[in-house]
Amino acid sequence: MRTAYDVGKVRDAERVQMARLPEGTLMGRAAAGLAATCARLLGRVYGSRVVLLVGSGDNGGDALYAGERLARRGARVEAVLAGSRTHEGGLAALRAAGGRVSDASALARADLVIDGLVGIGGKGALREPYAGLARETRHVRATVVAVDVPSGVDAGTGQVEGEAVRADVTVTFGAHKTGLLVDPGAAHAGVVELVDIGLDLPDPDVVALQDEDVADLLPRPAPESDKYRRGVVGIAAGSHLFTGAAVLAVGGAVRGGAGMVRYLGPEEPIGLVRARWPEAVTTIDDPAKVGRVQAWVVGPGLGTGEESHRIAAALLKSDVPALIDADGITLASRDRALLRRTAPTLITPHAGELSRLLGVPRERIEARRLEHARRAAEELGVTVLLKGSTTLIAEVDRPVRVNPTGTPWLATGGTGDVLSGLAGALLAGGLSCYDAASAAAYLHGLAARRAATGAPAGLPYGESPISAEDVIARLPEAFRSLIP
Numbered sequence: 463m464r465t466a467y468d469v470g471k472v473r474d475a476e477r478v479q480m481a482r483l484p485e486g487t488l489m490g491r492a493a494a495g496l497a498a499t500c501a502r503l504l505g506r507v508y509g510s511r512v513v514l515l516v517g518s519g520d521n522g523g524d525a526l527y528a529g530e531r532l533a534r535r536g537a538r539v540e541a542v543l544a545g546s547r548t549h550e551g552g553l554a555a556l557r558a559a560g561g562r563v564s565d566a567s568a569l570a571r572a573d574l575v576i577d578g579l580v581g582i583g584g585k586g587a588l589r590e591p592y593a594g595l596a597r598e599t600r601h602v603r604a605t606v607v608a609v610d611v612p613s614g615v616d617a618g619t620g621q622v623e624g625e626a627v628r629a630d631v632t633v634t635f636g637a638h639k640t641g642l643l644v645d646p647g648a649a650h651a652g653v654v655e656l657v658d659i660g661l662d663l664p665d666p667d668v669v670a671l672q673d674e675d676v677a678d679l680l681p682r683p684a685p686e687s688d689k690y691r692r693g694v695v696g697i698a699a700g701s702h703l704f705t706g707a708a709v710l711a712v713g714g715a716v717r718g719g720a721g722m723v724r725y726l727g728p729e730e731p732i733g734l735v736r737a738r739w740p741e742a743v744t745t746i747d748d749p750a751k752v753g754r755v756q757a758w759v760v761g762p763g764l765g766t767g768e769e770s771h772r773i774a775a776a777l778l779k780s781d782v783p784a785l786i787d788a789d790g791i792t793l794a795s796r797d798r799a800l801l802r803r804t805a806p807t808l809i810t811p812h813a814g815e816l817s818r819l820l821g822v823p824r825e826r827i828e829a830r831r832l833e834h835a836r837r838a839a840e841e842l843g844v845t846v847l848l849k850g851s852t853t854l855i856a857e858v859d860r861p862v863r864v865n866p867t868g869t870p871w872l873a874t875g876g877t878g879d880v881l882s883g884l885a886g887a888l889l890a891g892g893l894s895c896y897d898a899a900s901a902a903a904y905l906h907g908l909a910a911r912r913a914a915t916g917a918p919a920g921l922p923y924g925e926s927p928i929s930a931e932d933v934i935a936r937l938p939e940a941f942r943s944l945i946p
């Protein structure tokens with residue numbers, strides 16, 4: 463499991479250590495780790511050209527001391543000083559090792575650029591000349607290494623206002639910062655390497671599950687399992703207008719390991735569901751006629767009219783866990799009472815749907831996804847899976863989980879319906895809303911990546927667009943990659 467911390471917690475832990483250790487110890491450890499990564503990336507340090515972008519704070523100090531270490535190993539190190547002041551000790555050390563101060567023209571000659579403009583002390587959009595330097599790093603042929611966080615990325619939220627460095631590698635100190643795991647920050651960070659500087663940290667604020675964590679969560683049928691024990695999921699999705707949502711959500715549930723899928727909907731989607739998924743048991747329109755289920759999925763393609771509201775309200779009254787998606791979320795944004803349930807509830811909005819639920823503009827949610835996922839969980843009293851370039855799972859008093867799998871090709875119609883069915887199957891299988899959402903997002907992302915790259919058959923040689931059906935088709939492989 464990868465863990466990440468809010469900036470305040472990192473600062474607190476740093477203060478504790480700084481009080482214990484001789485001055486400069488933490489910065490020394492940080493610079494040593496940074497220099498070691500840079501040396502590895504350079505391959506041959508002697509004779510290489512390294513450019514340091516140095517801001518006025520300690521982030522610049524780290525860059526200068528790392529530059530000193532590289533200069534002592536024979537690198538030609540030039541520092542571009544961007545701030546109104548510069549870390550004095552660091553600059554003196556660099557000079558003593560043979561490094562020199564230069565201007566931005568040095569960037570064109572560099573093999574490696576170290577971005578030490580701002581770290582966790584950065585506030586708001588980068589000002590000049592920092593912004594201009596960050597922009598120039600986009601055009602260099604050199605490898606770009608960010609110190610602690612890419613400058614211009616908010617270390618706590620992942621937000622980027624204005625210009626920001628796009629790093630190939632980010633060397634972060636003490637702990638991953640939450641903004642490194644959440645887009646757009648995550649996309650700017652490249653490969654993130656953690657340097658242990660000996661901080662003592664409490665519970666993380668954000669975590670990213672890895673293969674083994676998800677494998678541990680997945681329910682596996684025991685020899686004595688039958689279809690009821692494995693979990694029956696009810697799916698209320700699709701309408702005369704949106705028949706596809708029904709087929710895709712049922713497909714996600716069937717391939718997601720449900721013991722049985724009960725589908726509730728109008729005649730037309732029922733015909734299609736039966737044709738594609740004969741294993742599903744179908745009921746026309748009347749919620750009272752559906753047999754017992756262990757979890758409900760309510761909403762994909764359901765419609766938002768009165769009849770849809772009546773069905774959603776009847777189903778959500780039940781005392782089993784429920785996943786509410788798509789039209790179900792639109793209905794709930796008009797009638798919040800739908801969310802006041804006795805059993806656990808998971809909602810799976812994208813930013814637009816969450817915008818309707820919270821009454822916050824969509825762009826604000828996109829820019830501060832972490833904050834709004836948390837806020838929704840708190841205000842609505844439900845588990846929230848916020849879809850998007852990084853999918854987040856938030857629940858009160860738990861660290862936010864960031865889904866590390868997926869591909870931009872997933873942004874296509876119908877994939878959300880598959881995710882709902884899949885998460886519903888896991889809910890019915892006994893997972894909590896938090897775990898079902900996390901495992902479903904993970905598997906869904908793995909399946910999509912496999913569909914887009916053609917892996918693992920043969921060597922990866924590119925990517926292609928995918929359909930929601932492709933994601934369903936690759937779910938068995940995604941499971942097998944976790945449960946060998």
Ligand SMILES: NC(=O)C1=CN([C@@H]2O[C@H](COP(=O)(O)OP(=O)(O)OC[C@H]3O[C@@H](n4cnc5c(N)ncnc54)[C@H](OP(=O)(O)O)[C@@H]3O)[C@@H](O)[C@H]2O)[C@@H](O)CC1
Binds near residue numbers: 477480592610
């Ligand atoms: N603490 C520790 O134990 C350890 C900390 N370590 C390192 O220290 C880093 C934190 O250092 P920090 O606190 O000095 O802040 P930092 O990130 O350098 O930036 C602050 C400066 O940036 C400026 N600035 C801000 N926003 C700006 C903007 N938008 N546009 C332009 N400028 C802007 C602002 O300038 P001012 O507004 O004051 O003019 C201020 O001077 C941390 O990330 C890690 O690398 C490691 O050595 C390990 C031990």
Ligand SMILES: [K+]
Binds near residue numbers: 577579608611
């Ligand atoms: K930086």
